[in-house]
Amino acid sequence: FSSASTLVQRNPSFSTLNSDDISYFKGLLGEKSVIQDEDRLETVNTDWMHKYKGSSKLLLLPRSTEEVAQILRYCNSRCLAVVPQGGNTGLVGGSVPVFDEVIVNVSSMTNIISFDKVSGILVCEAGCILENLISFLDNQGFIMPLDLGAKGSCQIGGNVSTNAGGLRLVRYGSLHGNVLGLEAVLANGDVLDMLGTLRKDNTGYDLKHLFIGSEGSLGIVTKVSILTPPKLSSVNIAFLACNDYSSCQKLLMEAKRKLGEILSAFEFLDTEAMNLVLHQLDGVRNPLPASMHNFYILIETTGSDESYNREKLEAFLLSSMEGGLISDGVLAQDINQASSFWRIREGVPEALMKAGAVYKYDLSLPVEKMYDLVDDMRIRLGDLATVVGYGHLGDGNLHLNVSAPEYDDKILEQIEPYVYEWTSKHRGSISAEHGLGLMKANKIYYSKSTETVQTMASIKKLLDPNGILNPYKVLPHSLNS
Numbered sequence: 001f002s003s004a005s006t007l008v009q010r011n012p013s014f015s016t017l018n019s020d021d022i023s024y025f026k027g028l029l030g031e032k033s034v035i036q037d038e039d040r041l042e043t044v045n046t047d048w049m050h051k052y053k054g055s056s057k058l059l060l061l062p063r064s065t066e067e068v069a070q071i072l073r074y075c076n077s078r079c080l081a082v083v084p085q086g087g088n089t090g091l092v093g094g095s096v097p098v099f100d101e102v103i104v105n106v107s108s109m110t111n112i113i114s115f116d117k118v119s120g121i122l123v124c125e126a127g128c129i130l131e132n133l134i135s136f137l138d139n140q141g142f143i144m145p146l147d148l149g150a151k152g153s154c155q156i157g158g159n160v161s162t163n164a165g166g167l168r169l170v171r172y173g174s175l176h177g178n179v180l181g182l183e184a185v186l187a188n189g190d191v192l193d194m195l196g197t198l199r200k201d202n203t204g205y206d207l208k209h210l211f212i213g214s215e216g217s218l219g220i221v222t223k224v225s226i227l228t229p230p231k232l233s234s235v236n237i238a239f240l241a242c243n244d245y246s247s248c249q250k251l252l253m254e255a256k257r258k259l260g261e262i263l264s265a266f267e268f269l270d271t272e273a274m275n276l277v278l279h280q281l282d283g284v285r286n287p288l289p290a291s292m293h294n295f296y297i298l299i300e301t302t303g304s305d306e307s308y309n310r311e312k313l314e315a316f317l318l319s320s321m322e323g324g325l326i327s328d329g330v331l332a333q334d335i336n337q338a339s340s341f342w343r344i345r346e347g348v349p350e351a352l353m354k355a356g357a358v359y360k361y362d363l364s365l366p367v368e369k370m371y372d373l374v375d376d377m378r379i380r381l382g383d384l385a386t387v388v389g390y391g392h393l394g395d396g397n398l399h400l401n402v403s404a405p406e407y408d409d410k411i412l413e414q415i416e417p418y419v420y421e422w423t424s425k426h427r428g429s430i431s432a433e434h435g436l437g438l439m440k441a442n443k444i445y446y447s448k449s450t451e452t453v454q455t456m457a458s459i460k461k462l463l464d465p466n467g468i469l470n471p472y473k474v475l476p477h478s479l480n481s
C-alpha cells in the first residue's frame with residue numbers, strides 16, 4: 001500500500017466525524033444507507049489495484065439528487081471532507097479516501113429517466129453501471145459511445161467524472177462530445193441543472209465540461225444525458241501480428257485511410273503484454289499461435305452492410321499482408337471468437353494485477369515516438385522488472401506498465417521522474433484517460449502551465465471554497481487546501 005501520510009498531510013481544517021453527524025445522516029437517509037460496517041468499509045477504502053488505502057469510517061448511499069444535496073450541504077457546513085466514489089475501478093487513487101473522508105456513492109441512483117429513439121439521447125442517473133446501460137441500449141437497437149474493460153463495475157457518473165476514453169473513442173470521440181448534459185451537486189448543496197438534451201446550445205459558458213474529467217473535485221454528478229449511436233448490423237474483428245512498431249504505425253495510417261468510416265477500434269499490445277495474459281488468465285489462448293510476434297493489433301470495424309464491410313476489411317488485410325505490414329492475422333468467424341479477441345486486450349490490466357506489483361502510466365504521446373519510451377524503459381530497468389506496452393494506438397494513448405514481483409523503491413527511482421520528463425519533452429500528456437487522482441496531483445505541471453493550473457485552482461476555490469470535495473486529488477498539494 002502507498003502510505004497516504006508519506007504523500008500528503010491531512011488538512012487540519014477538516015472536522016472529524018462525531019455521533020451527531022451519524023445521527024444526522026441516519027435521519028436523512030435511513031439506517032440502511034449509512035454504512036459503518038467494517039468489512040464494507042475495508043472494501044470501499046481500498047482501490048482496485050490494492051495500492052491506495054484510506055481510513056474512512058463512513059459510506060453514504062443517497063437515493064436522490066436531493067439527498068446528495070443535503071449530504072453535501074451538511075458536510076460543507078461542518079467542514080467534513082468527502083470522496084465521491086462510483087464503481088471504484090479508477091487507477092490513479094482518486095476514488096478512495098486518503099484519510100478519513102466520508103465516502104458518497106450514488107450506486108442506488110440507477111434509474112433510466114428517458115430514452116429518445118429518434119435522436120438516440122439517453123438520460124439516466126449517475127449510478128447506472130456501464131454494462132447495464134449497454135444492455136438497455138442493445139434492446140433498443142443502440143450502443144454506448146464508450147466501452148471499457150471495467151464496464152461490469154464502473155458507473156456512468158464515474159465515467160463522466162474521469163472523462164473515460166476506452167475502446168471506441170477512435171470512432172465516437174470523447175465524452176466531451178457525447179455528453180450533452182448533466183446534473184451536478186456543488187459542495188454547498190446547490191444543484192446545477194445542466195441536463196440538456198440538445199446537440200447545439202451556445203447559451204453562455206458550457207459549464208458541464210468542467211465536470212467531465214474533474215474527478216469529483218468540483219461536484220457530485222447525479223444525472224447524465226448522453227448521445228448514443230445506433231447499433232449497426234455488421235461488426236468484424238481482426239487479430240493481427242506485426243513484426244515491429246513501425247509496421248503498427250503504418251497499419252494505423254492505412255486503416256484510417258482504407259477502412260475510413262467503418263473503423264471502430266484500433267488497439268495494440270506487445271509480446272510482453274500477450275505473455276502476461278496467456279500466463280495469468282484462465283482459458284485464454286493466442287489466436288496466432290504459430291510463433292510469438294512482437295506486436296498484436298486488434299482492429300474492429302462497424303458498419304451497416306455486411307458484405308460491403310467484410311469485403312472492405314478483407315481487401316485491407318490482403319493489401320497489408322502483401323505490403324509486409326502484417327506477418328499473420330485472423331478474422332473472427334463468430335461472436336465467440338470475437339469476444340475471445342477482446343478478452344485478450346481487455347484482460348491485460350487484470351493479468352498485470354495478478355502478476356504482482358504494477359506501476360501504471362497512462363500517456364498521450366505522438367504515435368511516432370510512443371514506443372521509444374517503452375524501449376527506453378526496458379533499457380533502464382533491465383532485469384529489475386518487466387515493461388509492458390499496450391493501449392489505444394488509434395488515439396495515441398500508450399499504457400506503459402511496469403510489472404514486478406513486489407513494489408521496490410529502486411524500480412520507482414528508475415521510472416520517475418524519467419517517464420514524466422520524457423512525456424513532457426514530447427509535449428504529451430501524463431494522463432491520457434485515467435485522470436490525475438492522488439497519484440499524479442503533484443505531477444500536473446508536466447502537462448499544464450503554471451497559469452493554467454492557477455486558473456484551475458481559482459475555479460476549485462469558487463465552486464468548493466472549503467475544499468471538501470475529493471481533497472488531495474487532481475490539483476497539486478500546494479494549491480489543494
Ligand code: FAD
Nearest residue numbers: 086087088089090094149155157158159164165166216221
Ligand atoms: P471510480 O473509480 O469510483 O471514481 C473515479 C473518479 O471519479 C474518482 O475521482 C471519483 O471521486 C470520481 N467519481 C466517481 N463517481 C462520481 C460521481 N458520481 N460524481 C463525481 N465524481 C465521481 N479507463 C479508461 O479511460 N479507459 C479504459 O479503457 C479503461 N479500462 C479499464 C479497465 C479496467 C479493468 C479497470 C479496472 C479500469 C479501467 N479504466 C479505464 C479506469 C476506470 O474504469 C475509469 O476511470 C472509470 O471511468 C471509473 O469509473 P468508476 O465508476 O469506477 O469511478
Ligand code: 2HG
Nearest residue numbers: 149349360361391399401
Ligand atoms: C485499458 O485500456 C485501461 O485497458 C487500463 O485503460 C490501462 O491498466 C492500464 O494501464
Ligand code: ZN
Nearest residue numbers: 166392399433
Ligand atoms: Zn485504456
